[in-house]
Amino acid sequence: MLDPKLFRQELDELVEKLKWRGYAFDVDQYQSLENRRKSLQEQTEELQALRNRISKEIGIAKSKNENVKDLMHKVSTLGDEIKLRRSVLSEVQSELQAVLSEIPNQAHESVPLGMDEESNIEVRQWGSKREVDFTFRDHVDLGESLGMMDYGLASKLSGSRFVVLSGSLAGLHRALAQFMLDTHIRDHGYCEVNVPLLVNQNTLFGTGQLPKFEEDQFKTPEDPPLYLIPTAEVPLTNSVAARIVEDSELPMRLVAHTACFRREAGSYGRDTRGMIRQHQFEKVELVHAVRPDESYDALEIMTGHAETILQKLELPYRVITLCTGDMGFAASKTYDIEVWLPSQQLYREISSCSNTEDFQARRMKARWRNPATGKPELLHTLNGSGVAVGRALIGVMENYQNEDGSITIPEVLRPYMHGKTRLKK
RNA sequence: GGAGAGUUGGCAGAGUGGUCGAAUGCGCUGGUUUCGAAAACCAGUGGCUGUAACAGGUCCGAGGGUUCGAAUCCCUCACUCUCCGCCA
Numbered sequence: 352m353l354d355p356k357l358f359r360q361e362l363d364e365l366v367e368k369l370k371w372r373g374y375a376f377d378v379d380q381y382q383s384l385e386n387r388r389k390s391l392q393e394q395t396e397e398l399q400a401l402r403n404r405i406s407k408e409i410g411i412a413k414s415k416n417e418n419v420k421d422l423m424h425k426v427s428t429l430g431d432e433i434k435l436r437r438s439v440l441s442e443v444q445s446e447l448q449a450v451l452s453e454i455p456n457q458a459h460e461s462v463p464l465g466m467d468e469e470s471n472i473e474v475r476q477w478g479s480k481r482e483v484d485f486t487f488r489d490h491v492d493l494g495e496s497l498g499m500m501d502y503g504l505a506s507k508l509s510g511s512r513f514v515v516l517s518g519s520l521a522g523l524h525r526a527l528a529q530f531m532l533d534t535h536i537r538d539h540g541y542c543e544v545n546v547p548l549l550v551n552q553n554t555l556f557g558t559g560q561l562p563k564f565e566e567d568q569f570k571t572p573e574d575p576p577l578y579l580i581p582t583a584e585v586p587l588t589n590s591v592a593a594r595i596v597e598d599s600e601l602p603m604r605l606v607a608h609t610a611c612f613r614r615e616a617g618s619y620g621r622d623t624r625g626m627i628r629q630h631q632f633e634k635v636e637l638v639h640a641v642r643p644d645e646s647y648d649a650l651e652i653m654t655g656h657a658e659t660i661l662q663k664l665e666l667p668y669r670v671i672t673l674c675t676g677d678m679g680f681a682a683s684k685t686y687d688i689e690v691w692l693p694s695q696q697l698y699r700e701i702s703s704c705s706n707t708e709d710f711q712a713r714r715m716k717a718r719w720r721n722p723a724t725g726k727p728e729l730l731h732t733l734n735g736s737g738v739a740v741g742r743a744l745i746g747v748m749e750n751y752q753n754e755d756g757s758i759t760i761p762e763v764l765r766p767y768m769h770g771k772t773r774l775k776k
Numbered sequence: 777g778g779a780g781a782g783u784u785g786g787c788a789g790a791g792u793g794g795u796c797g798a799a800u801g802c803g804c805u806g807g808u809u810u811c812g813a814a815a816a817c818c819a820g821u822g823g824c825u826g827u828a829a830c831a832g833g834u835c836c837g838a839g840g841g842u843u844c845g846a847a848u849c850c851c852u853c854a855c856u857c858u859c860c861g862c863c864a
Binding site: 392395396397398402403405406409410411413414419422423424425426427430505575594595596597656663716718720722725727 | 781793794795804805816821823824825826831833834840843844845854
């Protein structure tokens with residue numbers, strides 16, 4: 352959520368900025384709500400102050416055994432009046448809250464302006480693309496002919512956008528996750544966390560998936576409902592929710608390996624082949640909670656951590672800065688890391704690292720005690736994939752394939768595969 | 777699923793209708809002392825909102841109710857803990 356003060360102080364600027372995020376802010380609606388809120392709040396508080404004062408007098412008078420009849424008479428109707436105003440006020444407040452909670456974050460000044468991916472900017476490339484004298488096959492082709500990737504079975508068990516991996520390919524998938532976790536824990540100083548995969552509404556509100564993206568989530572029929580997490584960012588980031596953390600705990604770096612669940616509503620017909628876009632996939636997720644003045648450094652560091660994984664796997668990739676219109680709801684700035692897929696001769700997203708500044712922290716009430724002021728201030732939170740396991744598997748399969756359809760196992764994964772060097776039929 | 781006990785400030789923990797935003801301890805900040813530190817002693821120290829600054833408002837798990845007045849009484853719900861049952 353954005354700071355409500357921004358709306359009061361620099362409304363025009365803000366509206367202009369939000370346009371670049373593809374968000375048309377209804378100024379008139381906002382202002383009429385805000386004006387009503389203000390006058391109602393003033394009236395209500397004035398009445399409350401009056402009642403508090405007289406009630407206190409009654410207390411004092413009673414303790415002195417004085418007659419309180421006149422005082423009682425004075426406040427007799429106040430209670431009902433206050434009750435009425437309060438209920439109207441709280442209606443207006445929740446309307447206002449509803450408006451504010453659906454507004455995306457402001458972009459950082461370094462983010463390129465643009466409405467779609469055309470305006471994204473490539474920051475760097477890494478690695479060299481392999482040249483071979485046979486035709487690259489895609490991961491579906493490779494996996495199915497190895498007999499270790501079964502979409503038919505998955506659709507029988509569950510439906511479309513699922514996959515069943517078996518044998519050494521399932522092992523390779525697991526090895527990737529283990530390798531990523533170990534690297535972040537041992538080399539990058541993360542604390543491993545094992546989190547619930549089902550979370551409540553409040554938790555999803557905190558990171559910004561609710562109320563706006565309800566239709567993207569899998570939801571249980573309980574009342575109140577639980578939701579399958581779309582990413583471990585949700586439970587990880589919310590671990591600082593409603594807390595005031597000490598300065599000594601910062602920066603916090605958390606990592607979790609989880610399954611992620613997405614409805615993929617509205618993406619019909621997109622990436623229907625293979626493991627690129629699934630209802631369920633695994634991801635190693637990185638979350639930082641940091642002091643506000645350190646969050647942009649942290650974004651570079653976190654992106655570097657994700658890149659390290661691809662470098663150790665020796666997978667060619669590039670890093671791009673998303674433009675204002677292509678960023679997610681909560682982000683101020685996002686780097687996407689895209690891995691090279693030789694079968695498609697293009698880069699595909701394998702990680703997304705974002706600084707949300709205080710946007711999520713405000714929704715979650717996540718604060719730290721600033722030693723300079725002694726006061727609680729909002730934290731900055733960041734999240735990034737470090738990296739998507741299923742897509743990393745695709746990257747490995749396609750980049751490490753051999754002419755005979757076997758797949759060489761990357762050096763760094765071999766310790767996780769009992770020294771196996773090659774995956775074959 | 778059954779029975780019971782809880783939920784109060786950064787933390788621990790008092791408070792059962794009125795000068796209670798809340799004792800006390802810890803923590804934190806400042807001071808005294810010290811070569812310096814520790815200890816001791818003294819003082820200060822909740823969040824949110826609001827104001828130029830005061831004032832004011834609000835918050836004792838959440839929501840409702842009773843009352844002139846609720847942390848305190850009543851109702852509903854959530855969560856935590858203990859025991860029993862069931863279970864990976």
